[in-house]
Amino acid sequence: MTAETVIGAVGKQAEFRTCQYTGLKVDVAAQTLIKANAVAAVVFLLIGGLLGLSVALTRWPAVHLLPAEWFYLALTGHGANVLLFWIIFFEIAVLYFASAVLLNCRIAAPKFAWLGFILMIVGALLTNYAVLQGDSSVMFTSYPPMQAAPNFYLGLILFAVGALIGCVIFFATLVIAKEERTYEGSVPLVTFGAITAAIIAVFTIASGAVILIPTWLWSLGLISNIDPLMYKLVWWAMGHSTQQINVSAHVSIWYLTAALLLGAKPLSEKVSRTAFFMYILFLQLASAHHLLAEPGLDSSWKIVNTSYMMYLAVLGSMVHGLTVPGAIEAAQRKNGYTKGVFEWLRKAPWGNPAFSGMFLSLVMFGFIGGISGVVLGTEQLNVLMHNTLYVPGHFHGTVVTGTTLAFMGGTYLVLPLIFQREIIWPKLAKLQPYLFGIGAAGISLFMMGAGTLGVPRRHWDITFSDAPIAFAHSAGAFLMMGLNGISAILAALGGAIYVIVVVGTVLFGKKIVGGHKLTFPLHSGGGAAVSHYGSEGAVKLPGTIILITIFFVSFVLYYFINWKYLSELWLFH
């Protein structure tokens, strides 16, 4: 059976261009799809980002911007727009890039891909419409028995169906590439990472269908009852696993950026790929992270699931935490930066926003999102932070400083290579990842601080001024919320610059023609490094060893500090 019989006859010959910087053959149909998905992503980032800023300014007690009703509405919209729509549109673009472009292949069934795109747009708009109507302020998680308007769930379902089509197109493109022998040997590592993301996405979307379709029918009155504990278990099989799509996707972008800008290759393909494979095997267990303070669940179930089966998926991330900076160090040493322990890092292209975005994402995802995630997901420690602001603090460390920052960095590669436009205002673009990164890191850390002091998440008024029984948080908690507000302004500035640079470049950037020299140049061997299989091999990595040791020591210390806190609590069993 050939690819044609599976996917349908090729109507007309696909049209290709050859990239002058990477030597890759780019299918024009795939390129248009990547553009469309990337543009949609940025639009939803803008909407979700503005809502996020309004949430943070409301949570700043001195500002307290929105009234309660609007606050809860904005918070619901913020979650849906950035966590789902921005990230998944961008991920679909990543999937098309990692299949069609990196494998020099035509994209499978582009018309079908457009259908997926339209479904995603319609779904996202429908959910936003339901939220803005005001009767669906149920938060992104929409826990029953609280009920949203039917369109809220329907929009999410349509969006998921569209995303599933995107995954199918991706897999079909892989089949075509193999059939038509457009690459040699194993697929490149970045494509391998994208395959990981797509496999997890299929699991995620299936879980989402299992829970969202009955919930939608319930909101229509066709089903009488949704058990809230069952809902939470299945919903998070979608909700948390979605974040594992993000991890696989942004780790792929780390490797992609390192390859294109520095000519980096993985230290050994076997290790980096096995680390991705760990994600497929174990990350799905994370639903338990949300059920550690719930009634009726056995400790053995909690321990096995919350630890991703003895932390084997965490092991995957810790491995990438070594191999990504390791690959960068190895490449930089080959590029001639061999002095001392850290010349490779000092002389890295810090002025290139694609690199700074990628590297900040790597560091912050590990130190902020990663460590806090393991602590939060420890069975007993969870009780210290469950549903406090620590939780959003943690996941802003993963999806904002990790995923979003990596995607922003990746955008500075997409603009010249796919949109073929020169980036306008390069000085502003250079500044952007730092501004956004520092702001987002502040948001994460200060929310974690507030959570440690007991401030609840999704809460309009930490002064409890309207409560019949008065309660007051400590002065420290108010300070944290203020600092969180200031950080949110910084991040919003960074986000605004990103949107302005992207939109400006797409509309008014200079068209790139043959022989043009890029403002932010690629490595001469970048195209080959990213699209070919192969390990770097034996190298000495003193700098990376120091970095990873610092990480490990921080991790261990922070872990035990939290056990110390826990041991001082009231006793319960």
Add this chain to the structure above:
Amino acid sequence: MAVFPPKERIWWNEPIERVELIWIGVAFLWGLFMFGFMITWHFIGQQNLNKEAYRIAPSVYETKVEEFAKKYQVREEQGVPVVKPPAGADVYILGRLWQWWPVLELEKGTSYRIHLSTIDWMHGFSLQPVNINISAYPGYEHVFTLTPTESGEFGIVCNEFCGIGHHTMTGKIYVKDQKQAEVNQRLVAER
């Protein structure tokens, strides 16, 4: 590199770099330790959440809490009964839109069997500033043993979003000292 095909074409047949191997070993052992420590804490720690829970109709639970409050009520505060159960008693806490009910008065160093449930939506039991956070569900009665280790006035806030009045949902627990010798004895026995 593009000129020569890679030596190894099958990724799982490739060698592993030494530095990678060492780090994988360290990270794996650390994961194993963290996994084991959660189990260990069930034996050496005093903070482990009980899984004991019962399905219960919200209206039935509401009746149980009301009976409990009536039985042990000592006074009233803002229209909410303040309830002082005897040592070791079953204590019922009810979450509803938008209050934690009733107000409790407990003794330091005394263990109570706490029952926790809600009658409408999900709520988040968050004891402050102690920072013990437990989810509460309609239809599930969660039972665990709680021993206050400090005296004073403690707030309960709601940290699960429960609608427009979520930020007004509070409750209170008073913890009184008892004779110091007695407390120490009980705490020692407890640990």
